[in-house]
Structure formats: C-alpha cells, structure tokens
Amino acid sequence: MAAKPHRKKGGKKGGKKSAKGGKGGDGRRNPKAFIHQSSRKARIQQSRSSEKEQRKLHAPLLDRSTDEPPPQVVLVQGPPKVGKSTLIKCLVRHYARQTPPVVGGPITVVASKKRRITFVECPHDLNGMIDAAKFADLVLLLIDGNFGFEMETFEFLNILQVHGFPKVMGVLTHLDAFQNDAKKLRKTKKQLKSRFSAEIYEGAKLFYLNGIRYGKYLHHEIRNLARFISVMKLRPLSWRTTHPYVVVDRFEDVTPQENVNEDAKCGRDVLLYGFLRGYNLRREARVHVAGVGDFSMEELDGLIDPCPLPDTIKKRGLNEKERIIYAPMNDIGGFMYDKDAVYVDIPDWKVQYSKSNRSIAGEVGSQGQDRVGEDMVRVLQGTQKTVDEKLNESRVQVFKGGSGLSGEIETSGKLHFVNGDNRNIEQGKDESDLSEEGGEGSEVSSSSGDDGTDGKQPSDKEFLSDDEADSSDDDSGLDGAAEASGSQQFCLVKDSGRVRRKVVFANNGRDAEQDCGTQSNEDDETSSSDASEGVPFCLMLVSRILSFSSSHKMALNSIVCFEAG
Numbered sequence: 001m002a003a004k005p006h007r008k009k010g011g012k013k014g015g016k017k018s019a020k021g022g023k024g025g026d027g028r029r030n031p032k033a034f035i036h037q038s039s040r041k042a043r044i045q046q047s048r049s050s051e052k053e054q055r056k057l058h059a060p061l062l063d064r065s066t067d068e069p070p071p072q073v074v075l076v077q078g079p080p081k082v083g084k085s086t087l088i089k090c091l092v093r094h095y096a097r098q099t100p101p102v103v104g105g106p107i108t109v110v111a112s113k114k115r116r117i118t119f120v121e122c123p124h125d126l127n128g129m130i131d132a133a134k135f136a137d138l139v140l141l142l143i144d145g146n147f148g149f150e151m152e153t154f155e156f157l158n159i160l161q162v163h164g165f166p167k168v169m170g171v172l173t174h175l176d177a178f179q180n181d182a183k184k185l186r187k188t189k190k191q192l193k194s195r196f197s198a199e200i201y202e203g204a205k206l207f208y209l210n211g212i213r214y215g216k217y218l219h220h221e222i223r224n225l226a227r228f229i230s231v232m233k234l235r236p237l238s239w240r241t242t243h244p245y246v247v248v249d250r251f252e253d254v255t256p257q258e259n260v261n262e263d264a265k266c267g268r269d270v271l272l273y274g275f276l277r278g279y280n281l282r283r284e285a286r287v288h289v290a291g292v293g294d295f296s297m298e299e300l301d302g303l304i305d306p307c308p309l310p311d312t313i314k315k316r317g318l319n320e321k322e323r324i325i326y327a328p329m330n331d332i333g334g335f336m337y338d339k340d341a342v343y344v345d346i347p348d349w350k351v352q353y354s355k356s357n358r359s360i361a362g363e364v365g366s367q368g369q370d371r372v373g374e375d376m377v378r379v380l381q382g383t384q385k386t387v388d389e390k391l392n393e394s395r396v397q398v399f400k401g402g403s404g405l406s407g408e409i410e411t412s413g414k415l416h417f418v419n420g421d422n423r424n425i426e427q428g429k430d431e432s433d434l435s436e437e438g439g440e441g442s443e444v445s446s447s448s449g450d451d452g453t454d455g456k457q458p459s460d461k462e463f464l465s466d467d468e469a470d471s472s473d474d475d476s477g478l479d480g481a482a483e484a485s486g487s488q489q490f491c492l493v494k495d496s497g498r499v500r501r502k503v504v505f506a507n508n509g510r511d512a513e514q515d516c517g518t519q520s521n522e523d524d525e526t527s528s529s530d531a532s533e534g535v536p537f538c539l540m541l542v543s544r545i546l547s548f549s550s551s552h553k554m555a556l557n558s559i560v561c562f563e564a565g
C-alpha cells in the first residue's frame, strides 16, 4: 500500500487568511481582529473599561489592623522661626491640656474617641526633610504670611512628590504684622491662597493664624484647626499599608559603658521604642534605619500601649482622664516607660524632705520597733552616695587575714539611664560622637551613603555656583540677589540677622528683582545672567532625591524612621 502523502502545511483556510492579510497591505496579519465592528460596541467597550478603572480607584481600603490603629503622624513643616514649635505646643495644649516645655521629639496625644495623633516637628535640613516625608500622614505647611513663600516649603513639596504625597494643609502665621492694615492683610491672604492652591492642588486648605498672645496662638483659631485635624479623613498611602515601619518615639543607647570607654566609635546596642505602623513586623526581619543602614534585630517585643484610646465609646467627648499624652523625649509629666518598668522623674527642687530637727538615732531609740520603716527612709535622706558608688567602694574579705576584694562590678553601664539628668548627658555624648563622624544627629544618619554626600550636610552653597556662594558670603550682596531654580526663583533676603530664601513667582528677571525690592543696575545684570543660566537648585534637589530613593527603595522592607532634630 502506497503511503499517503502528508497534507501540505497551511490548509485552505490558511491560504485564504494570508490572502486577506495580503489584501490589507499594511503588514499586519489580521488588522480587523482588534477593531470594533460598530460604533455602539466601541462606546460600550470604552465605558466598560473606564468603569473598571474607576472601580480600581475607589476600591475599599483593607483595614489590616486587628487592634487599635496606631496614631496618625501630623508633621509640622516650615522654614526656621515660622512658629512650628509654638503651633505644636498650642495643639498639644488643646488636646491634652498640658503644654510641653520643649518640642524635642514626637508627641502623641489622644485627639478623639477613635483617633490618636503624633505631632512631629520637621527639621529644616534636607536630610531631615527626606526622613520626615517617609512617615507623615498629614503635613501642616507653615508659611510666614508677612514674609511670603520660602524655598524650604517648595523643597519639601518636591520631596513629598517622590515619597508619595500625603494630605497637605497650609497654615499662615505672622499675620499680626498686618494688624493696622486690613486691606493689605486681605490682599496678602488672597495672593498667598491662590499661589498655594496652584502649587499643591486646586482648593487646598489654608488656615490663618491671625495673631499671637502671650506666646500662644489665639484660642479659637487653634480650636478650629484642632477640630479640623481630628476629623480629617487621611487616606493611607498604599506602600505604607503593606510594609511595616516604626516612627521612633524614644531611643536608648544600652551599650556597656566600658565598651564605649575603650572605643568611642564601637558598635552600639540601641533600643528603639515606637508604634508599629503599616503591617506586622517579623522577628527575624532585618530593619532599615532610614539614612543609616540595614540592621538585624536582636529582640522584638510588644509593650503595653502607653497612650491608649478610651475604652467606652458611648460618651460624646473625652473626659480629662482620657486626654492622655505620651511624649518621652519632651520632658513632660516626668514619666519614662521602659520594657519592664516605669520611671518617674522627680526634679530635685520638687523634693521636700520631712526630716525633723530631732536626731535620727535618738528617735529610733525612743519610738521602738513600730517606726522602723519610717526610720529607714529618714536614714536614707542623709545618704550622700549612690548604690553604684557604694558598691564600687565596698570590699569583701573571703579568707581571714586575706586582702579584701573590691566591689567594682559592671553596674555603671546600666543604671545611668534611670536618672533623667544622666540620660541627657549620655545622649549629648552620643550626639557629639556622631558629629565627630561627620555631622550632627540625624543629619549625619540621613546623609551617610544614601545620597552620596559622605555624611556631610549639604549647605546652600553646595547648590549654588561658586560665584553665588561668594556673593552669599558677602552681606551687602544678599539683599535682593535673585537666584533661579528649576521651577522657582528665589532671592536671598537678610531678615533680622538671618538669610532667608524668598520664593519669587515671576517669569523674568526684572519682575523677580521688583519682588525682591532691588533696583540697582549692577544687581540687574548679575541676576538676569543667573536667571538665564538657570542655576539648577530645584533640579539638583530632585535628582538627588530620585537617586536616593531609587537606590534605596528596594531595600525598604521595613523602615525605622528617627525623628530628626
């Protein structure tokens, strides 16, 4: 039997198809397959796809938290001396009925029955701003209404754009400078508002703080702002809801003192305390301390919530007991929470000894056994040395006639954190140690290795050209010297002994000069040449941040953000 020949590859149909394809002449195999046959179908398809997109945008947020949600972070940002600390103090006073003497770290308060807020003051330096942008849920952008916009505001907005944009609200301060000129006040408010909504988004909220009395903003204005903050809906950023991170409320260096004495730059053991946000943190996970590097955790423990929400939710408002404040780095209340203890700090000037004039020995003899406890306290009042010092001095004789063994055991490393004063000294030491390495506090940590600055705090001069740097040294050249940035122009203005970078919203050099209030021809020439060359202040800033985040984000499985400042 003769073998049946194989069928030719590509049947009748295939041939037809190829013929059709050839007919089109546009090189595609079937150009009609992916186009709509009728306009009606096309319309339906289009509306379906847009509906899908909208559904994605409005997908309900998954609440992954099983317990009380962590406090939301309200970051107060603004140029130097704009009133950040004053605003935080006023808001904390409104919520907790206590005023912190200093703003030295995050302050957590119970704002309402269901909301806790952590206030953080944003540092002015670039690295501090980058760190702060990572964890802010709401940003209060403080603007000096009397002076106008400053570069710090726009730098921070640029940083936010890279890190995911949280809710932003503007607050105008120093408006009491227009007290006697209502017309000018109205005009300034209008101008700043329109500029603010143009820069953030249309209809961005702007609050006005019209005055300050006894060093505090007006009560009713703070009340309105506080109410607005406590009811504001804050949409969490998607990256943050899927990654664990901790904003550190308090940190403690528990490195044995002898190790530090031997080598001041030895590896340190540091305890970090803070609310866990975002997602669950695995015990074996490595943590990334923003700006410092990746580290392994030795221990991870859950502690009792130091600032819990009220239990009962039936009542309308909060009573005085429920207005809890947790501010361990702000010298408030004298409380300090540790892993296994709570320390109450009693300043020396508040301690009142009840020592009587009678001699202690005489009293013991006359009162007998009933007052043993009281007598012990009285004896302690007369103590001059601490337990550490006594232990170090003590000697134990083991064998008769043998020399005593000294009691110099390693207790000094642990106890110094208990006392508030000593703690401050130790922290001060650490900072100085860090500054030896290349800068101060968080500035060093943020910059080291991340953005290629080798631990140096970038100064304005690094962004300016040499000529500009020279001119900024010269006081006489400061006033009104307009600089151009990527998108904004700014001029250096000397105001009450400090140099401020005022943003000028003008397209050409001349307008900019008018805004800065200079008329001289010489200045005109330099500033216009600067403007045409376009010193890339903002561009450089953005590129630096982009390079920072692109090299960094891959490693950010879990971040620990230090409050800088």
Ligand SMILES: Nc1nc2c(ncn2[C@@H]2O[C@H](COP(=O)(O)OP(=O)(O)OP(=O)(O)O)[C@@H](O)[C@H]2O)c(=O)[nH]1
Binding pocket: 078, 079, 080, 081, 082, 083, 084, 085, 086, 087, 173, 174, 175, 176, 177, 209, 210, 211, 212, 215
């Ligand atoms: N007249 C007036 N003074 C204000 C206003 N806001 C703040 N101040 C004053 O400005 C000074 C600086 O205020 P701070 O709250 O320390 O400003 P800051 O932004 O925290 O300052 P730094 O932390 O040093 O950057 C204080 O003396 C305040 O009383 C305001 O609206 N009007």
